[in-house]
Amino acid sequence: MKLPTSLILILIALPLSAIEESKGSAGNFNRDFDFWIGEWETEASVMQDWTAIKQGTDSVRCTLNGRLIEEVFFKEEGVSFQRGYLSYLQGQNLWHHVIYDEKWGMYIFEGKMEDGKMVLTSTDKRPGLRRETFYNITDDSFDYLWEGSSDGETWSPVWRVKYKRKVTG
Secondary structure, eight states: OOOOHHHHHHHHHSOHHHHHHTTSOGGGSOOTTGGGOEEEEEEEEETTEEEEEEEEEEEEEEETTTTEEEEEEEEETTEEEEEEEEEEEGGGTEEEEEEEETTTEEEEEEEEEETTEEEEEEOSSSSSEEEEEEESOOSSEEEEEEEEESSSSSOEEEEEEEEEEOOOO
C-alpha cells in the first residue's frame, strides 16, 4: 500500500518530541483544542472581497489515543482541500500545527492559548509570516482569522472563517 505524499510530508514534519510525549498518559495531555473536535459548517471570506462568503465543512477528530488532532477541511461537499495535524509539545508548552493545502502546500505553526484565544504563528521558512487565531470560542461556534505580516509587528487579515457546530440527529 502506497501512502499519499501529503501524509508522508506531515508525518515527517511532526517533531520527535510530540511522538515521545504520546507515550505518556492521556491525563497529561493539554486539552486547549477540545473546542474544535467535531463536525462543523463553515463560512469563509477572503480579503479581496469580504462579502463573498464561501460555504464549507470541517471535520476534526482525535487520533493516536488522543495525542494527535486531525482536521479535514472541505470547500464543497466531499471535496477536501486542506488537512491539518496538531500535537501538543508538553516540554515547550506549545501547540504544533502542520497544515497541508492542495493549492499552497505545507505550513507549520506553533503557539498557545492567550487570553481566551488560541494564537499560532508560522515557523516555516516561507517569505513573510502567518498567524492563525481561534477566538470567540463557545461550545457551538468560534471564529478563525488567518493573518499575514512582513515584519511580525503589523498584521493584516487574509481570510476569516466562521465555524458553527453541525446539528446531529
